[in-house]
Amino acid sequence: MIASSAESVVLTPHPLQRVGAYALAVLAGAPDPHRLTRDAFDQAVSTMAEDATGAALVRDTKAARGFWLKCSQSLFPNSKMNHMPTLGKRTDEEIGDGVRRWRTRPPEASWPGVPCALCGREAVGFFGKVDVPLAESNVYRNNTPRGHEGLALCWPCVCSFHALPYGCQLTGGSTVAVHSWDDQFLAHSVRRQVRGNRMVIGVGREPRKPPSREVLALRRLRDYEHRISAGIELIVFNNNNRGQTLETYALDQPLAEWLRATLTGGPHQGSFRPLLRAHQTADRPGIVNMARNAFRDPQRVVTTCGHYLAAAAVTGNHRPDTDRIAAICYSYTTEVLDMDDSTLKEIQGTAARVAALLAAQDSAGKIKAFHADFKQPARLRSWLRRQAVWWMLAPPASVPDPAGALVTTRGYELLFDPGADSNAWFHREVFLIAVLEELHRLRWRPSDAAKVAVELTNDDLGPTDNGFMFHRDDDEEDQR
Ligand SMILES: [Zn+2]
Incomplete structure (x- = not known):
């Protein structure tokens, strides 16, 4: 009835x-x-x-x-x-x-x-x-x-x-x-x-x-x-x-909640502006690009941040908000993209040792070469193997634990696992951010960096971003 x-x-x-x-x-x-x-x-x-x-x-x-x-x-x-x-x-x-x-x-x-x-x-x-x-x-x-x-x-x-x-x-x-x-x-x-x-x-x-x-x-x-x-x-x-x-288009609950918490202050207060800056392009405000990535390809939020930081690093410089961007990317990676803490720590550990190697050399050209290798996994892998040998023979003086390997077996697996279900490409993106964060933390600035005429500090938010964040x-x- x-x-x-x-x-x-x-x-x-x-x-x-x-x-x-x-x-x-x-x-x-x-x-x-x-x-x-x-x-x-x-x-x-x-x-x-x-x-x-x-x-x-x-x-x-x-x-x-x-x-x-x-x-x-x-x-x-x-x-x-x-x-x-x-x-x-x-x-x-x-x-x-x-x-x-x-x-x-x-x-x-x-x-x-x-x-x-x-x-x-x-x-x-x-x-x-x-x-x-x-x-x-x-x-x-x-x-x-x-x-x-x-x-x-x-x-x-x-x-x-x-x-x-x-x-x-x-x-x-x-x-x-x-x-x-x-x-x-x-x-x-x-x-x-x-x-x-x-x-x-x-x-x-x-x-x-x-x-x-x-x-x-x-x-x-x-x-x-x-x-x-x-x-x-x-x-x-x-x-x-x-x-x-x-x-x-859909946002899964973890991403929706992470965005809500980040937008309304939460643990990442002050980090949303840098996140938008990293997403800003000549033709589109950061908020539009960030929102599109969140809905259509959530991992691109991290890769976009990596490219943004790398664009400065290859000139021997750092974005002033590198630490904030790295922190918000780690949070996003673990809370939204489900990376477990031990995986993140392993990647960060490898990155810290690689950064120590790069920082020991007073040349912006070294980071440029590293970034060029980074874009091709096979080249990055052989670069890491070569460096691992030097690491064993003569580890950089600044390294706190020179007895350990440059990259552990698990570290290699995370970065280069060829399996069909492997998320190695994404692990490498997180690795890049971690390397650049560590170089920033070490205040590494090669003497040839000043010669590179790149203005990295005046990339303020455009008016549309400001409108989104701070106006009614x-x-x-x-x-x-
Ligand atoms: Zn009805």
Whole structure:
């Protein structure tokens, strides 16, 4: 038997429905979907219908207040709010009536007698992409085959999808949802987004340039004060008639929590700026590159830092924040990338001895040659073998324990294990950072370093980085 479809919003396994349910709760002034009263639910549904009517009455997506109308084409294509061929011909009243009818629960007599595909309560109809993003794409699973009427949904689930855009970053084209199975974080994230969007959707204010999708997720983490208990997904979708798209990116829980703790201060207070500096390029701010690496290729956070430090070291110089960057990379490597402490210590031990060898020579050319060898594992291995012999014959005077080997058997294995599951390439990246950190700690500066005309101290953060770290968000601004 199908449960009755009371106007209570429940959370289902559909991430976009969940984002929408939380957005609906915020619109209704409730702390979460579970505490949404029937009256507040009706009020929120009515607010959304009025917003949709207001957008439709602009009739022109390029008009000053046409942003929500433009967005709606990528969210609710061919709906009563944006059917462009007819909008220009209809009176305000006709448009308002059409939108309100679309946003009114279908009469009980027309219900199909099947359960809601998402929550199992009684469906009020079948819904396609006019109401549900991607519901008719021929690419994705939840499609509507020819001859089928769509996705069976109850009214609260339909209304969750109508509320979804309020909880997303709107761009005018693709829409970006930040989702997590950590309900408390999701509530926080959606609340922030809805507040900003109310000014864009309800008041018609021109939106600011949206941040990149990955930076958006970092913003949400930055101002979240609690430990996050699940990962984060970025869902980028476009429901437009001209081509539906869906891209998803995920941050696993350890990385999400590490970023949150680092961004909000935590044990690495002061280290986030150097991390961003290491990621800054001529064409992109550090935060954008860092966020992209975190979502798409987490190990690249470490390799990028290694390249940044090495670019200075090959001239015989050091980045002034070398120690901070090395420390944050070690933390990232053990807490996020799961390297165990004994592995890190072995790599650091090898690196300290190699750094002592390099520091014993008063030439920037030596580190340059070492770095050239580093890029080719076979050459690095033979370099280490050669040095190991010299090490045994005449260890550098500065070495505290000259009796030990330059590289232990385990050290070799960590750096050069050819096995299919081997993570040797990544161990070498950590090794490089550890060598450079040790040279920095030894204050090694060969006498020819000064000749290298490289300015290493004026690579300050660009304005966008500063904006991300130290200024208020768009959505905070919008609340004023
Ligand atoms: Zn449902």
